Amino acid sequence: MTEEQRKERALGYVLACRDYGEADRIVTFFTVERGKLKGIAKSARKSAKRFSNAIELFSLSQIIFSRRRAGTLYLIEDCHVVNHYSHIREDLEKTLAASYFIELIDLFSLEEKPAAHLFDHLKIFLDLLEDGPFAPSLVRLFELRLLTLCGYEPALEHCARCGDPLDTGEKMIFCAEDGGISCSRCRRDGVAGIRVSAGTMRTLVTGRHLPPDKLRRLVFSGQALRESEEILTRFIGHILGKQPRSLRVFKEVLLLGNR
Numbered sequence: 008m009t010e011e012q013r014k015e016r017a018l019g020y021v022l023a024c025r026d027y028g029e030a031d032r033i034v035t036f037f038t039v040e041r042g043k044l045k046g047i048a049k050s051a052r053k054s055a056k057r058f059s060n061a062i063e064l065f066s067l068s069q070i071i072f073s074r075r076r077a078g079t080l081y082l083i084e085d086c087h088v089v090n091h092y093s094h095i096r097e098d099l100e101k102t103l104a105a106s107y108f109i110e111l112i113d114l115f116s117l118e119e120k121p122a123a124h125l126f127d128h129l130k131i132f133l134d135l136l137e138d139g140p141f142a143p144s145l146v147r148l149f150e151l152r153l154l155t156l157c158g159y160e161p162a163l164e165h166c167a168r169c170g171d172p173l174d175t176g177e178k179m180i181f182c183a184e185d186g187g188i189s190c191s192r193c194r195r196d197g198v199a200g201i202r203v204s205a206g207t208m209r210t211l212v213t214g215r216h217l218p219p220d221k222l223r224r225l226v227f228s229g230q231a232l233r234e235s236e237e238i239l240t241r242f243i244g245h246i247l248g249k250q251p252r253s254l255r256v257f258k259e260v261l262l263l264g265n266r
């Protein structure tokens with residue numbers, strides 16, 4: 008066996024999985040060791056036993072892989088599930104949230120670029136979903152903290168344009184193009200923004216750096232949930248240049264449920 012063909016191991020989450028040809032699947036993992044990693048799982052469609060649930064979306068799996076040449080797809084030699092997140096899969100809202108989390112990680116990460124902080128972030132929130140009831144605040148906190156980890160921390164306490172501290176007594180407008188809230192002096196006419204209450208701003212500031220074991224205890228008011236959903240999803244859409252597909256599905260399903 009040549010050096011290029013030697014087998015490697017990695018621990019990773021399944022971010023995406025699609026059929027390829029008659030019998031195979033192409034799987035995108037998000038690994039601790041290598042960042043995003045794409046590989047072909049031979050005969051994964053033909054034999055249900057071969058990879059079992061190790062290549063299902065948001066499964067955490069131990070992967071054994073190899074590659075003939077740089078620049079080609081990895082060959083997934085073997086894959087064992089470490090955590091299948093069965094409680095998430097039993098619950099529709101949790102499944103939709105987990106699907107949204109992995110799509111965001113896919114969109115904000117790069118192939119072959121390790122990003123342990125993003126891996127830990129995903130693990131914290133999947134574990135929170137797995138171990139307790141669904142809460143929409145977890146989705147907002149996932150978005151907020153992901154943005155912060157990726158260098159897009161929204162300006163909430165200081166003006167996004169001039170950097171001066173914001174006066175919570177005045178009307179606060181979040182503008183995705185500016186990257187946050189701007190003060191009344193910097194606000195420009197004709198630029199669309201989203202009104203944010205001081206309560207929402209304070210909730211998000213608190214949630215940004217809270218230790219993971221305290222995240223569930225952070226209470227969002229109904230207004231804070233509505234406003235933070237609007238500013239965070241709008242900001243993410245602005246950065247990516249599109250709305251994540253799973254977010255649209257999530258919203259449609261929740262709307263159907265509320266009818």
Ligand SMILES: [Zn+2]
Binds near residue numbers: 166168190191
């Ligand atoms: Zn300003």
